[in-house]
Amino acid sequence: MKTGFTLSLSRMLATAAMAVSAFSAQAACLDNVVLVHGNTASPSSWNNTVSTLKSRGYTDSQLYRPNWGSKTCAACNSHDTTNTNVVKSSLQSALAASCTGKIDVIGHSMGVTLAMKAINELGYSGKVNTFVGVAGAQHGLNSCGVYPYNVVSSTCGSAGLSIDSPLIKSVKGKRYGAKMYSIKSWIDEVVCVGSCYVWGAHTSNIDSQNATYDYALGHFGLQTGTTSKQADLLMN
Missing domain, CATH: 1.20.5 (Single alpha-helices involved in coiled-coils or other helix-helix interfaces)
Known part of the structure; x- marks a missing residue:
């Protein structure tokens, strides 16, 4: 017994x-998460975000960090096919492995507009649940000038961040996910050179965004110092 x-x-x-x-x-x-770094940065720039997301229940296998562009020549980088394809590959891999059938995307700086371009080309707007742009420049950079009278560099050219460039026009007024948020600063030492405003709006704002969040942080502090908000936006 x-x-x-x-x-x-x-x-x-x-x-x-x-x-x-x-x-x-x-x-x-x-949702698997794709983290797109900025100009001359590296995947490790997302280490703080990764730590926060893992503390919320994510695993390394759910976090994708494409590694694009030159690390030594900021003016050489653009939203060209080579850089866009690197991001597209990560988006495709993240979606293929997603247990939810959706993905989330966070971009920082030039990574915001590069992610937008990649999502557009893949037709993934309906596959992204949450899109977060941190210190991006959807409306272009005053420091690059106005296209076609722009600063002569790849970063500011037709596939770059000059105001009204073909690239900038191609990423405006579109959806990049079911929910879209921007995280920005009025003292951003990169996107606010000359002025934060482009045609009356802060350039880090995303057209038709659900909400925007302002912090008194610099360009890189916005990436590393807002990780709790980033995680909250993905999980709300």
Whole structure:
């Protein structure tokens, strides 16, 4: 009798463990996240964001960090086919492995507009649940000038961030996810050179955004110092 009781108890415990395991697996099903770094940056620039997301239940396998562009020549980088394809590949991989059928995207600086271009070309606007632009320049940079009278560099050219460039025109007025948010600063030392305003709007604002959040932080502090807000926006 004691042996039978012990066997039954073992089976009950095993069943309970399986149920807990199944629940945990279900609870861990979150949108895969693509983190697109900025000009001359590297995937490691997202380390703070990755740490915060992992503390919220994400795993490394759910976080994708494309590595694009020159790390030594900021003026050489643009939204060209080579850089766009790197981001597109990460978006495709993240979606293919997604347990939800959706992905989330966070971009910083030039990574915002590069992610926008990649989403446009893939036709992924309906596949993205949340898009977060951190210190981006959807409306262009005053420091690049107005196209075609722009500063002569790849970053400010036709595939770059000069105001009204073909690239800028191509990313305005479109959807990049079911929910779109911007995180910005009025003391951003990169996007606000000359002025934060482009045609009456802060250039980091995203057309038709659900909300925008202002911080008294610099360009790079916006990426590393707002990770709790970034995570909140993905999980709300």
